[in-house]
Amino acid sequence: MTIKExxxxxxxxxxxxxxxxxxxxxxxxxxxxLPLIDxxxxxxENLIKGCQSRVWLHAELIDGKIIFTADSDAIITKGIxxxxxxxxxxxxxxxxxxxxxxxxDQIGLREHLSPTRSNGLxxxxxxxxxxSIAFQAKA
Amino acid sequence: MTETLDIASIxxxxxxxxxxxxxHPLVYFDNGASSQKPQQVIDTxxxxxxxxxxxxxxxxxxxxQEATTAYEEARKTIQKFINAKHDHEIIFTKGxxxxxxxVASSFGKKFLNEGDEIIISTMEHHSNIVPWQIICEEKxxxxxxxxxxxxxxxxxxxxxxxxxxxxxLVAVTHVSNTLGTIxxxxxxxxxxxxxxxxxxxxxxxxxxxxxxxVQELDADFYAFSGHKMFGPTGVGILYGKEGLLNxxxxxxxxxxxxxxxxxxxxxxxxxPHKFEAGTPNIVGGIALATAVDYINEIGIDKIETxxxxxxxxxxxxxxxxxxxxxxxxxxxKASVLSFVVDGTHPTDIGTIIxxxxxxxRTGHHCTxxxxxxxxxxxxxxxxxxxxxxFEEVDTFINALKRAVGMLL
Ligand SMILES: Cc1ncc(COP(=O)(O)O)c(C=O)c1O
Numbered sequence: 001m002t003i004k005e006x007x008x009x010x011x012x013x014x015x016x017x018x019x020x021x022x023x024x025x026x027x028x029x030x031x032x033x034l035p036l037i038d039x040x041x042x043x044x045e046n047l048i049k050g051c052q053s054r055v056w057l058h059a060e061l062i063d064g065k066i067i068f069t070a071d072s073d074a075i076i077t078k079g080i081x082x083x084x085x086x087x088x089x090x091x092x093x094x095x096x097x098x099x100x101x102x103x104x105d106q107i108g109l110r111e112h113l114s115p116t117r118s119n120g121l122x123x124x125x126x127x128x129x130x131x132s133i134a135f136q137a138k139a
Numbered sequence: 140m141t142e143t144l145d146i147a148s149i150x151x152x153x154x155x156x157x158x159x160x161x162x163h164p165l166v167y168f169d170n171g172a173s174s175q176k177p178q179q180v181i182d183t184x185x186x187x188x189x190x191x192x193x194x195x196x197x198x199x200x201x202x203x204q205e206a207t208t209a210y211e212e213a214r215k216t217i218q219k220f221i222n223a224k225h226d227h228e229i230i231f232t233k234g235x236x237x238x239x240x241x242v243a244s245s246f247g248k249k250f251l252n253e254g255d256e257i258i259i260s261t262m263e264h265h266s267n268i269v270p271w272q273i274i275c276e277e278k279x280x281x282x283x284x285x286x287x288x289x290x291x292x293x294x295x296x297x298x299x300x301x302x303x304x305x306x307x308l309v310a311v312t313h314v315s316n317t318l319g320t321i322x323x324x325x326x327x328x329x330x331x332x333x334x335x336x337x338x339x340x341x342x343x344x345x346x347x348x349x350x351x352x353v354q355e356l357d358a359d360f361y362a363f364s365g366h367k368m369f370g371p372t373g374v375g376i377l378y379g380k381e382g383l384l385n386x387x388x389x390x391x392x393x394x395x396x397x398x399x400x401x402x403x404x405x406x407x408x409x410x411p412h413k414f415e416a417g418t419p420n421i422v423g424g425i426a427l428a429t430a431v432d433y434i435n436e437i438g439i440d441k442i443e444t445x446x447x448x449x450x451x452x453x454x455x456x457x458x459x460x461x462x463x464x465x466x467x468x469x470x471x472k473a474s475v476l477s478f479v480v481d482g483t484h485p486t487d488i489g490t491i492i493x494x495x496x497x498x499x500r501t502g503h504h505c506t507x508x509x510x511x512x513x514x515x516x517x518x519x520x521x522x523x524x525x526x527x528x529f530e531e532v533d534t535f536i537n538a539l540k541r542a543v544g545m546l547l
Contacts, residue, residue, distance in 0.1 A: 020161070020494050021545075028487075028545060052486040052502050054516070073516060074484035075546060076491075 003095055006087050007103035014107035023108070024076065031079030037071040048120040048127060053077045055120035059131040065090050066135055068128065072120065080104070080112055080121060088128050096132035101125060143441050150526050152177040152433075163496025166531045171316050171475055171522030172500050173366045174347060176430070180370060183429040187422045195421055196395055196412070210421055213428035214411070220431045221361065222352040223378050227410040230384070231424050234375035235343040236266040238362035239310070241377055241414060242339055245387040246308065247274030256305040258336075260285040260293055260322075261512050262315040265505040267341045271310060280307070287512065291318035291467040299330060306336040313345035317504040317520065318467025319450070319475030321349070325356050332357065337383070343367055347524070348446060348473045350439050353378050365423060369524075370430035374423030377414070384410050391416040442525045446474040449523050453532045460540060462547075466518045474523035477504075480539075483546045485519040491542035497535050 001009070017023040037046075041058035048055040053074035060067045068089040072078040087103065088096055104113050113121055150156050153175045158165050167175060187209075193202035195210050211226075218226045232238040251257075257271050261284055275282050283306075285298045293311070302309075309331040313324050328338045339360035345351055347368040353361050358378070365374040379387075389396055389407055393416035398406040407413045434442070453476050457463050462481035479485060489501035502517040503510045510517055521535060 024491060024494070025545060052517070053484060074486045076487045 003087055003091055003099040007101075007106075010083060010087070010103045011106045020108075027079035027083075027109075028075055029079070030082040031072075031075040031077075034071070034078055034082040034085070035069070037069040041069065042071065048123045053120055055081065055124050057124055057127055059128075059135075061093070061135045061138070064092055066093055066096060066131060068131075070124070076112075077121060080109065081124065084121075084124070084128070093132040093135035097129065097136055144437065144445050144525060146445075146526065146528055149437065150528075152179065153526055154178060154181070156526060160496040160498070161494050166497040166527075166534050168521040168523060168527065168531070168535060169498045169500050170347075170524040170527075171344060171367070171504075171520060173372070174369050174524055175526070176369055176371070177433050179433055180426050180429045183426040184371065184422055187425055192422075194418055206421060209425045210419075213424045216428035216431050217376055220351075220435070221346070221376075221378060222354050224354060225381055228378055228381050228384065230377040230379065230411045230414045231419050232362075232375045232377050233373055233420070234364040234366070235264075235341060235362045236270075236364075236375075238360075238375055238377035239266055239339065239341065240270045241390045242360050242362075242379070242387075243270035243274045245390050245414075246337070247278055247280075249386070249388055251275075251278040251280045251307055253279035254305060255280040255307045256283050256301075256303065257281070258283045258285060258298070258301055258306055258309045258311075258331075260298075260311050261287045262291065262293070262318060262320060262506065262509050263310070263312055264316055264341065264343070265507070266343075267310050267312060267339075268508070281305075284508075285311075287320075287509075290469050291315065291320045292469045293320065293322045293327070295323065295326065295330075298327065302330060302334045302336065304334065306331065306334050308337045308339065310339040310341065312341040312343075313351070314342075314348065314473045314475075315467065315506075315509075316344045316475065316522075317477055317506045317509055317518065318469065319472040319477070319522075320467060320469035321345075321471040321473055324358070328357050328359075344473060344475070347434075349443050359383055365427040365430065368427075368430055369433060370427035371420075371423045374420045374427050376427075381410065384414070389413050389416070393417040395419075437525065445525055446523055449527060449529065449532065450474045450476060452529055453521065453523070453535070456532060456536045457539070460536070460543065462543065466513055466515070475520060476522070477518040477520045479515055479518055480543055480546075483543060485517045487546055488519045488539065488542050491545060492535070492538040495534075495538040495541070497538050499535075 042056050046056045046058050055072045057070045068085050070081045155175050191206050193206050195207040214229045215226045218229050283301045286294050314321050324340050331338045337359040340358045342361050342363040346363040361378040363376055366372040396408050396413050396416040398408050464479050466477040485501035499521045501519045
């Protein structure tokens with residue numbers, strides 16, 4: 001599936017929830033399920049420091065595709081990260097660099113990407129794009 | 140429960156309190172960050188712009204004179220409120236941060252030398268840490284930090300050990316914004332004075348909640364913010380003793396702070412104008428006095444008593460929730476309730492209860508060294524004002540239970 005298709009799939013999944021409560025419960029479940037990043041990658045270098053919560057993001061290029069792993073100390077942030085990884089991981093640097101991020105907005109979680117929230121997610125999106133550009137240059 | 144105040148009618152003065160957030164009636168428990176404004180303050184602001192607006196201290200026309208009078212009357216209102224000896228000891232600033240920076244810069248420039256020491260405490264807000272770090276670095280002075288105990292209390296014994304002939308200034312918060320601890324500032328000041336050190340008290344969290352008498356405390360400097368005491372943002376106060384303020388060099392140069400200017404030599408204006416360069420937040424100052432009038436009308440003693448009951452009630456209730464750990468259990472506390480819940484992150488709790496209409500703050504509250512002291516990334520903090528109710532505490536506790544249930 002393309003990055004766009006995965007995002008559309010997530011938007012469809014979230015259409016099932018009309019209560020914010022159900023939506024958050026789902027996100028929290030996703031956060032609990034996200035496989036933890038390998039401890040050895042939880043380095044200062046991979047740390048994205050938000051004022052509220054911390055995010056670790058690690059990227060590797062395997063067979064021409066970027067594999068992202070990530071973690072956060074806050075569970076809602078972690079749930080949203082799980083969705084982002086589902087969207088962006090395992091795609092080529094070029095695809096990632098050229099993609100648009102729209103699902104967060106469409107499932108009604110835009111507030112979590114607001115810079116004032118300072119949870120590390122905005123920087124994480126930037127970081128994902130930067131990795132894609134850096135790996136593209138290498139390839 | 141004795142309700143000493145007519146909360147229902149007080150709440151009517153605060154229009155924002157009747158709004159809804161995310162489909163629920165707003166429960167505003169983030170007063171430590173900024174308080175809400177009564178209609179009286181809002182009216183002063185719009186009245187000023189509708190009928191009085193003009194620049195002050197520099198006009199011969201009627202409007203300017205009226206605005207100047209209103210601004211100077213505001214200064215007197217604030218002087219009386221904190222019982223300063225003179226109105227020119229009240230300097231209008233942008234807020235607490237600005238006031239502390241003023242002292243750090245002007246005092247530091249003139250009186251701080253290499254090897255001198257400044258003492259702060261572990262529970263200071265970044266605003267009462269960083270300005271001192273900057274000036275210490277510039278002057279080669281040393282910053283010393285008074286430790287606290289596990290309850291979040293200032294350790295007077297340790298403080299006494301740090302005080303010495305090298306101590307030039309002590310800067311301590313009156314009430315901790317994160318822990319709620321009320322510090323024994325009178326004692327802290329007296330001990331510093333024995334060593335001939337000056338004391339600045341950060342009163343940002345004290346003035347809205349408790350009676351402050353700067354002469355009784357014998358504080359050399361006392362700083363606070365308008366927006367935390369039901370007044371506007373962008374205005375605050377530095378109180379300083381007359382003699383001290385006269386001895387300090389100006390902080391910023393510009394209009395209003397001068398007597399005469401030539402390219403060879405400029406002479407500075409008298410207090411308080413020497414420290415008020417440029418056009419100030421005129422309406423802010425005037426509306427801050429309205430906020431003070433409002434507090435006076437209710438009575439700060441009644442406010443303190445009521446908030447104390449509210450805090451005790453909330454503390455009892457929150458302790459019933461399994462896994463809750465209160466951060467800040469000082470004997471003497473103002474209306475701040477900081478906590479963590481085992482196995483959850485404060486920001487997750489804040490996010491969920493916001494969806495239920497409840498505003499609290501989560502994070503390090505601009506006190507990172509204090510968070511490190513407790514070895515936690517941050518807390519969730521409910522902070523109360525006199526317009527909050529026992530029912531709101533119940534709503535908050537129920538929401539908190541629901542959030543914890545979702546997260547664990
Ligand atoms: C104890 C304390 N000091 C200083 C400040 C800074 O106040 P302001 O941001 O209004 O300058 C605050 C406000 O957060 C505070 O709580």
